[in-house]
Amino acid sequence: MQNLDKAAVPRHVAIVMDGNGRWAKKRFLPRFFGHKQGVDALVRIVQACLDREIEYLTVFAFSSENWKRPSDEVSGLMGLVLAAVSRYLARLGDMGVRIRIVGDREAVSDKLRAAWNEAESSTEHNTRLTLNVAFNYGGRWDIVQACRKAIAAGVPADALTEAKLSEFMAMSYAPDPDLFIRTGGEIRISNFLLWQAAYTEFVFSDCLWPEFGEAELDAAIQAFRTRDRRFGGVNPQPVAQGA
Numbered sequence: 001m002q003n004l005d006k007a008a009v010p011r012h013v014a015i016v017m018d019g020n021g022r023w024a025k026k027r028f029l030p031r032f033f034g035h036k037q038g039v040d041a042l043v044r045i046v047q048a049c050l051d052r053e054i055e056y057l058t059v060f061a062f063s064s065e066n067w068k069r070p071s072d073e074v075s076g077l078m079g080l081v082l083a084a085v086s087r088y089l090a091r092l093g094d095m096g097v098r099i100r101i102v103g104d105r106e107a108v109s110d111k112l113r114a115a116w117n118e119a120e121s122s123t124e125h126n127t128r129l130t131l132n133v134a135f136n137y138g139g140r141w142d143i144v145q146a147c148r149k150a151i152a153a154g155v156p157a158d159a160l161t162e163a164k165l166s167e168f169m170a171m172s173y174a175p176d177p178d179l180f181i182r183t184g185g186e187i188r189i190s191n192f193l194l195w196q197a198a199y200t201e202f203v204f205s206d207c208l209w210p211e212f213g214e215a216e217l218d219a220a221i222q223a224f225r226t227r228d229r230r231f232g233g234v235n236p237q238p239v240a241q242g243a
Contacts, residue, residue, distance in 0.1 A: 008225045010178035012056035013049065014200070016192055017042065018184030019208030032076045037210035039084045046097060048214045050129050052221070056174050058102070058132040060192045065138065078112060081135070085115045089122065096128030102170045103137035104145070132171060139194030142170050146195075169195055176200065179224045183209045183216075201227045 017038055024034030042059060049057045062077060092099065101116045116135075146168035150160055153168070166172060176196045180189070185206040189197065203220040205212070 009052050009054060009221060010201075010224055011054065012058070012175050012177045012179075013054055014058040014060075014177040014180045014193055014197070015045070016060045016180075016182040016184075016186075016190060017209040017212075018182055018186055020210060022184065023208040023210045031073055032080070034210060035077060035080055039080065039088075041210050041212055043088055043092075044213060045217060046092065046129065046131060047095070048217050050095060050097070052217075054129065056130045056132065056177075058134060058171070058174070058177060058193070060134045060137070060190075062103075062135045063138055063191060065191065078109065081112060082115055085119050089119055092131070093123045093126065096126045097123060098126040098130045099123045100130060100132050100171075100173075101135055102132050103135045104141060105136070107136055130174065132174065134192065137170070138191045139189075140191060142193075143195055145170070166195075171196065179203065179220060181205060181217075181220045183207050183212050199229065201229065 020034035020038040021031040022034070023037060024031050027033075046057060061081075089099075099119045101120060105113055105116070146165055149168040150165060155164060176198070177193060177200045180193070180197055180200045180202045181204075182189070182202075183205045185204070187204050189202075193200075201224050203223050205216055205220065207216050
């Protein structure tokens with residue numbers, strides 16, 4: 001690990017893990033192999049976040065738009081999630097990681113929901129790092145579901161402030177991301193954390209996700225440290241506060 005001032009490390013990092021398919025294509029392999037390598041990369045970055053005392057890591061694993069991909073690729077991704085839970089759950093738990101699944105669970109299979117429930121329940125006591133896995137997630141979906149929950153809870157229209165609606169967002173338990181990283185060379189957020197990323201600092205990397213490691217994470221953190229975070233006001237908030 002490079003010499004990073006831990007006081008200046010972001011509290012919450014969000015990552016769009018892009019480039020798995022292109023990584024595989026460059027090697028004349030099926031896209032599934034890229035996704036498999038992407039899971040291994042995620043485990044490496046989880047360890048790197050633990051080493052840097054980052055409290056929250058949120059990753060975009062499967063968007064609500066990804067259902068439009070070829071059916072064999074979608075089926076392979078679902079199977080990969082089950083395999084990843086089986087292979088890595090105990091290891092992540094021993095590392096002190098709490099796993100939380102964020103997204104619409106209605107469209108996935110009972111078997112996958114059961115695996116998610118096991119991952120969440122078996123790690124709920126851990127406190128070193130919260131790993132939020134956004135699966136079948138979309139930022140617009142998140143805002144809509146929060147509005148529906150607020151209505152169902154009986155919140156009157158004149159009481160529905162930004163702060164009140166935030167209580168119903170899918171990650172209401174976590175602070176908004178400080179640092180948003182997208183790999184793979186694309187420069188867009190692709191419907192990820194639209195509400196939560198209002199004042200997040202963005203770093204876009206050309207590195208394909210399976211090749212993303214500690215050096216690339218440290219480079220993103222170093223870029224984050226150079227920013228003056230103004231939160232819509234005139235006075236910057238020093239990055240070192242990490243809030």
